[in-house]
Amino acid sequence: MVKLVLALAALALTLLAVYAEDEVHDISTFKLGEGPVEEALAEGETENPDVVTEAPAASGILSAIAGISIPQCVRKKADLTCPDSDINYYLYSGETKKMKFDTTSDEWFEQSGFDVKKPTVFLFHGYQGGENVMPTVILRDAYIKNGSYNLITADYPTLVKERCDRAAQQNAEPVAKCTADVFAYLKKNGVTAEQTTCIGFSLGAHICGITANFLPEKMAKIVALDPAGARFNRRNKDKRLDEADALTVHAIHTDTRRYGEGEVVGKADVCVNNGRQPACKDAPSESSNDFILN
Template identity: 25%
Template sequence: MLRLYFFISLMCLVKSDPDETCPSFTRLSFHSAVVGTGLNVKLMLYTRKNRTCAQVINSTVFGNLNMTKKTTFIVHGFRPTGSPPVWMEDLVQGLLDVEDMNVVIVDWNRGATTVIYNHASSKTRKVANVLKEFIDQLLVKGASLDNIYIIGVSLGAHIAGFVGKMYNGQLGRITGLDPAGPLFNGRPPEDRLDPGDAQFVDVIHSDIDALGYREPLGNIDFYPNGGLDQPGCPKTILGGLKYFKCDHQRSVYLYLSSLRENCSITAYPCDSYRDYRNGKCVNCGIPQKESCPLLGYYADNWKEYLKQKNTPMTKAFFDTAEEKPYCIYHYFVDIITWNKNIRRGSITIKLKDKAGNITESKINHEPAIFQKYHQVSLLARFNQDLDKVATISLVFSTGSVIGPKYKLRVLRMKLRSLANPERPQLCRYDLVLMENIENVFQPILCPKLQM
């Protein structure tokens, strides 16, 4: 809560634009946040027929809304400045790019705009009631609950849950983007988003130590980078306003990345982030095993698998890059050593292709234990996926600043891609790694009989 109050105190004045040619998201000032606003919900429709100019709709006026197509509602959260969400336009256009659907912005800025978070939170059930009345009319006109999809951000995720409860969990899908934690953590299912609120509920947790909800809330819960500090976000208050909202907003930008063709983020079902980082939960990426769940828009491809396995709730972990589109490419580095004594340390691996592109992975989150003739499989993460690797470099380090330098005698090193398991695996034999000294070599194709 402390971080939340700091966030509010740093908000700046936002002025409204009186000149509008198309209906747009309500724009309020920081003054409105200070004095408070009464709840007023405005629904704005975008379709491929009017993707750049919204239509204001209600329970009697439906505009271009096609009752036979999917209708996706976007519900924002707490707005302490009164400004429109910076990501809203990209989300609308991204959804329309991937599917011909109805996209409805649920603008409850008059109600969400306040410096007192509790006041905004107290209006969430009222917003849900407004949505229920509108969806009821869609059903009268021939729409199906199966085709109703609600994307809720922060407080909006719990609003989506409240709507789902009123339909006994028969909504097609709910996606919660870092559901709000303050005032909701520890609450019973009836007072928050819950896996039973829709036929499929997927959640992205990106700020579980501050503004987001910590525990699982969906049929599948994604925890990017463990759900804590996100790469590229400020680590201290010196980062200004971005420090308070960057982790929380990252869930939205990760979802947006799933709408782009050049980024498909794979997640790995696992009991803990530590187990994922140690490579214990990547069986879904192995050929002839089940496919891995995808983050974001296409997460519901995993719905049938969950039903088959009779698994009501699953946690999935993955890492991201610092910048858009955030994709990380996973490889296993298998190392067999022949040192007489046990060695403990970390490995840095660098890949280079013939064009000179270089990508690097530091596998140093936890010291690896290298024993004689024992294979250690390390999960490496790269920002680039190089199709044809020309050279590989390895650095072994014990992390000791003072003391003797050690050697790691490698009997065999093998590199295998998880993202593209059909690619030939690359090997190298009989290497001696001097501590903290880079060893560069050309790999060779591993014998096909090796696993």
Template identity: 30%
Template sequence: MFVRHLILLGIVAAAYSLPLDQANWQLVPNADGYLHLVNINPYNLPEANPSDPEVLFNPETDIEFRLFTRSNPTQAQILQINNPASITGSNFNPAHPTRFTIHGWNGNGNDGMNSRTRDELLALGDFNMITVDWSVAAVTPNYISARNAVGPAGFGVGRLIDRLIELTGANVNNIYVIGFSLGAHVAGNAGKHFNGRINTIIALDPAGPLFSAGQSDAVSPQDGLYVETIMTNAGLLGANEPLGQSNFYPNGGRNQPGCGVDIGGGCAHGRAPAFYIESLRSSVPFRSTRCASHDEVLGGVCTPSGPDANMGGQPSNFGRGVQGIYFLTTNDASPFARELTLETVKQRLLGEESKRADRADFSIEEKSAAFVGEAGGGKKQQRFNGKCHRCGKTGHMQRNCRVKKPESNANTVVGGMC
């Protein structure tokens, strides 16, 4: 189902990039392989295709909320907005953090993104894992119909959170909502329901076709106390613009290593949930460089501009001052996270940082070796033979550089390159 969803969305995205007079209708397969004529022109009402009418969708009754905890890690308990006993009689524990996961177009609650996120987090600790199945609206060859349902679906998620707070005393500050593709916009709309008070929204390659930054039902930086996007197929299946407070562009955010030709973008699109799921328990973080601009990172270039940050992870970056545009590289297969190696740092330092005048006396190899030593907790420290730009001495470990503070005569150990 997940792969078919990516194929369908890829066809629509490709058609969406064509002039409207060439792209009003496309034949696409459904989950069973049958072809449907799909109207992907936003200016032509779905009713123009009577075989694929817009789905009637009541979010309060048509969304299935599946609760998993360590007490029931694989057998779901169904929570219902209008059935208080389904909540109070469940294993939901308001003392535990709550995580919602939301699928995309033509997906459902059984999608791998949902089950794998659930399994990783329950292996990590006690969580209330709630899978949002909005397939009544999402499973349709009519992309516009599914796209137009993200607002109501997000409202439905918000209504369940209302009930959890009302009936159990759950704390909205202990809730994350994680969505993929169209589900990322559903997550954003759940945040809008709470005027941005949900702790964290994670938007995994939010769907791009028929969305743009600033639209009322698109995920936005204001939807949560912390909103993070992971962009892996920007401009095709995924949105092109930064839609979060922090926006991570692995490998430049458009194409992903290991995906081959990937004409429809499905492989790259699917890397966003794969990266996020790995980040939850990986001993190697997805370390990312903050970049000067969105435009340059899409070209695979990053001028360092501020502190580094980790992409994804548990807990999130909430409260850590992480915001802006971030670039990172990954491996072409799992495990995707890359250790801070001499080569990756060398590539990073070949950017603007390597041009700093106070380090011009050192080769890129020397600077890379020092950086790896600093980041590696001393395990790979290298000794310079050159002249230290901080103290003027030679032949000492970069962590042991001692300089005098201007306001004091006391020698102070200075981290950072020397």
């Protein structure tokens, strides 16, 4: 009984730490999680200079008292060298054809099936997401079925793991930097930013915006799906999405009361169900109370 009480107390401290700016604990006392970075550290290999690993705030207490192994948070340096093994891009140029990007190969583009006559769409997932994780899958499969676009999905699940929200937010810039390298590769092969649309869910919406800071020309459009609000400083537009990041920036807000952004971030912002996400079974289908912020 005592152990249960202590475990619950530790869990409460951990939850409080998620919403507070606590200092990061020394990871040397914690159990290693699973993943390439943790495996390399466990085997004594040289640590990647572009990577900093850390435990989520207050996880040391939870680990020590409750005996729970806490996954390591991976934080990439903003000036990392791209391409990076934790940040991958995939091209879908047909209903069944999927190819992992190789920006180091001049021959890759010719072999990829990329059609420069078609518009290009970049798709970015959010916190705890991935290229094969909902809701990214719905958007990905819809574009594949349509067949009228060069679809590029970004995949970086190691950088946006559960309970690593602070590291995930800071990893947005490194992902954006590597995305700019993909843009540079495409431009060298005749594709321009004006031919592209960037779609980002939650954290991914800000990656679209931050990527714009590394590009010499603006993208045609950014579509922000429930852009994240937590930890993204509204005063520093270089570290988040704003209306100047593309020729057109549209935002659809569905969670302005908790995790989502409640302020205007685009040239057209739509708030679905007044910016809330009621339970579907209780939400009347005949009235959604949508409105446009600007």
